Amino acid sequence: MAEITLKSLAHTYLSNPTAPEDYAIREMDHVWHQGGAYALLGPSGCGKSTLLNIISGLLEPSSGEVLFDGEVVNDLPPEARNIAQVFQFPVIYDTMTVYDNLAFPLRNVKTPEARVHERVMEVADVLELTDQLKRKAKNLTADEKQKVSMGRGLVREDVSAILFDEPLTVIDPQLKGKLRRKLKEIHQRFEITMVYVTHDQLEASTFADKIAVMYEGQVVQFGTPRELFERPNHTFVGYFIGSPGMNFLEVMARDGQVMAGNTELRVGKHVHDAVAQARSAHIKLGIRPEFIEVHAEPVESGMEARVEHAQDLGTYSIVYLTLGSMALKARIGEDQATPSGKAWLRFPDERLGLYVDEYRVEIDHE
Numbered sequence: 001m002a003e004i005t006l007k008s009l010a011h012t013y014l015s016n017p018t019a020p021e022d023y024a025i026r027e028m029d030h031v032w033h034q035g036g037a038y039a040l041l042g043p044s045g046c047g048k049s050t051l052l053n054i055i056s057g058l059l060e061p062s063s064g065e066v067l068f069d070g071e072v073v074n075d076l077p078p079e080a081r082n083i084a085q086v087f088q089f090p091v092i093y094d095t096m097t098v099y100d101n102l103a104f105p106l107r108n109v110k111t112p113e114a115r116v117h118e119r120v121m122e123v124a125d126v127l128e129l130t131d132q133l134k135r136k137a138k139n140l141t142a143d144e145k146q147k148v149s150m151g152r153g154l155v156r157e158d159v160s161a162i163l164f165d166e167p168l169t170v171i172d173p174q175l176k177g178k179l180r181r182k183l184k185e186i187h188q189r190f191e192i193t194m195v196y197v198t199h200d201q202l203e204a205s206t207f208a209d210k211i212a213v214m215y216e217g218q219v220v221q222f223g224t225p226r227e228l229f230e231r232p233n234h235t236f237v238g239y240f241i242g243s244p245g246m247n248f249l250e251v252m253a254r255d256g257q258v259m260a261g262n263t264e265l266r267v268g269k270h271v272h273d274a275v276a277q278a279r280s281a282h283i284k285l286g287i288r289p290e291f292i293e294v295h296a297e298p299v300e301s302g303m304e305a306r307v308e309h310a311q312d313l314g315t316y317s318i319v320y321l322t323l324g325s326m327a328l329k330a331r332i333g334e335d336q337a338t339p340s341g342k343a344w345l346r347f348p349d350e351r352l353g354l355y356v357d358e359y360r361v362e363i364d365h366e
């Protein structure tokens with residue numbers, strides 16, 4: 001088992017990189033602690049697989065170091081790193097039985113057969129594969145195959161960490177939840193460091209205690225699902241996490257007011273002062289759709305908006321609004337009547353986030 005440290009790590013697939021965009025991994029430092037259940041979440045192409053392949057040793061980074069428990073492993077080949085990697089598509093031997101597939105990684109390192117048997121039975125039990133052990137792998141369903149693939153990762157006791165690269169892609173939607181819970185159970189039972197790559201926020205938050213959100217080759221926030229929701233550190237996290245994502249308004253302070261385009265935003269003094277002090281041309285206020293107050297009648301400090309349409313999603317509705325020239329989404333509970341025509345909005349100060357050059361800056365509310 002291991003703590004995995006990435007030190008000044010960067011990677012490019014190009015031979016002559018010149019700009020930051022030329023890097024699949026932009027220089028970063030990161031620590032995955034021993035025994036943690038982590039997710040690496042981000043859109044397609046942000047560098048997730050590149051990062052996993054660097055950790056497992058399939059790819060040599062352009063610069064920087066990978067350390068396991070403080071030891072640099074850059075020069076170690078994948079087989080010497082004791083990292084198990086589970087890919088999108090199951091990697092198993094079709095002509096072997098499930099038992100032999102699970103036993104393979106142990107027999108490969110000359111484990112005594114009695115111990116092989118114990119471990120195979122234990123892992124098969126956890127993955128509910130005991131009844132399938134005698135079957136040939138080629139006759140299994142896609143999800144059974146993927147379970148065998150995971151089992152092959154789990155079976156070795158000396159494994160430092162398991163890296164899952166979108167392992168549920170080929171699994172039926174109704175079985176995904178079940179397998180995710182299984183992985184969680186395995187994590188608790190084997191106390192192993194697990195990094196789970198996905199572009200699905202639900203998958204990430206049901207599996208992981210902490211999520212690293214990746215964007216354009218960088219980890220822009222590493223936090224609990226709750227922290228990512230309540231205090232997104234970067235506009236991308238606000239936008240990517242939540243359903244729908246956070247609203248962002250480009251703002252500036254002018255004549256003692258906070259303006260979004262030509263619309264005055266009714267915000268408190270502390271928010272105004274924070275906007276006024278920001279030294280950048282790229283200042284945004286962010287508010288989650290859940291935290292916009294939507295009133296059907298005029299209210300004190302309410303900002304008049306136009307209701308474009310509403311989408312009823314059962315336990316809540318999403319209301320699409322236009323404030324000045326800006327489109328906003330608000331999320332209201334089923335107990336609240338959906339406004340039509342006009343609505344009056346309030347942004348509670350404590351729910352507003354200030355973003356300067358895309359990164360969050362704390363507002364002093366004292």
Ligand SMILES: Nc1ncnc2c1ncn2[C@@H]1O[C@H](COP(=O)(O)OP(=O)(O)OP(=O)(O)O)[C@@H](O)[C@H]1O
Binds near residue numbers: 013044048049051
């Ligand atoms: N072998 C390669 N050669 C050149 N460029 C590559 C190679 N592999 C990945 N890239 C590029 O590096 C960037 C990061 O890709 P990577 O596969 O790591 O992202 P990802 O987040 O895992 O995406 P996905 O979810 O689509 O798998 C992308 O711009 C991709 O096009």
